[in-house]
Amino acid sequence: xxxxxxxxxxxxxxxxxxxxxxxxxxxxxxxxxxxxxxxxxxxxxxxxxxxxxxxxxxxxxxxxxxxxxxxxxxxxxxxxxxxxxxxxxxxxxxxxxxxxxxxxxxxxxxxxxxxxxxxxxxxxxxxxxxxxxxxxxxxxxxxxxxxxxxxxxxxxxxxxxxxxxxxxxxxxxxxxxxxxxxxxxxxxxxxxxxxxxxxxxxxxxxxxxxxxxxxxxxxxxxxxxxxxxxxxxxxxxxxxxxxxxxxxxx
Numbered sequence: 001x002x003x004x005x006x007x008x009x010x011x012x013x014x015x016x017x018x019x020x021x022x023x024x025x026x027x028x029x030x031x032x033x034x035x036x037x038x039x040x041x042x043x044x045x046x047x048x049x050x051x052x053x054x055x056x057x058x059x060x061x062x063x064x065x066x067x068x069x070x071x072x073x074x075x076x077x078x079x080x081x082x083x084x085x086x087x088x089x090x091x092x093x094x095x096x097x098x099x100x101x102x103x104x105x106x107x108x109x110x111x112x113x114x115x116x117x118x119x120x121x122x123x124x125x126x127x128x129x130x131x132x133x134x135x136x137x138x139x140x141x142x143x144x145x146x147x148x149x150x151x152x153x154x155x156x157x158x159x160x161x162x163x164x165x166x167x168x169x170x171x172x173x174x175x176x177x178x179x180x181x182x183x184x185x186x187x188x189x190x191x192x193x194x195x196x197x198x199x200x201x202x203x204x205x206x207x208x209x210x211x212x213x214x215x216x217x218x219x220x221x222x223x224x225x226x227x228x229x230x231x232x233x234x235x236x237x238x239x240x241x242x243x244x245x246x247x248x249x250x
Contacts, residue, residue, distance in 0.1 A: 123152035127159055139166050157183040161193050168200050176200055191221040199233035207236055211243065218246060225249060 130145030164179035
């Protein structure tokens, strides 16, 4: 049995001697690995710090060129638009409307009595266009424009009154009365609408109503007496004593 044990010891020695030459290499690489493992966390921390510093410089550092803010165009001032509208009524001589004005009937309101708000600038411009068409006798075009004005500004008594005048000239009395009354509801002392209603009812031979509205017109504006003196639309009232008394008040 001893010779077997001796053989085993010898084999063990041979095995150990075979790898002895590589012992230093294995042990050295192991140390290097241990050292590199120690530096890995430090390198990682430095990388994070550098990254964060770079981001801060990128986001908050000075820039050579700044991006300009978007330019927003503001709407033109209301006063600038209002200057486009002429304050004087544009009157064409020799038209039917002018003859009626000379006779006394305030056929259309030439100059608005209510101050125009900035939001109603467009309706004011359209109103001036409609008034010009009406002076030219282009009543169909004028009516369309006045309707646009009323749609933009339902409280425009001048447009309502002038629509009533157009309807009255066409003997469409129902709609003329509606428009005149619409204007009076908004402005109860609106002389033109009262006077035009007086003329309308005189044309219909309704003298009582005609006198009523004529009295209203004279009460709100005594100048209506001058209009009534030579107004052919009021001929139905000419022989009435009450009408004559009204004209004598001047």
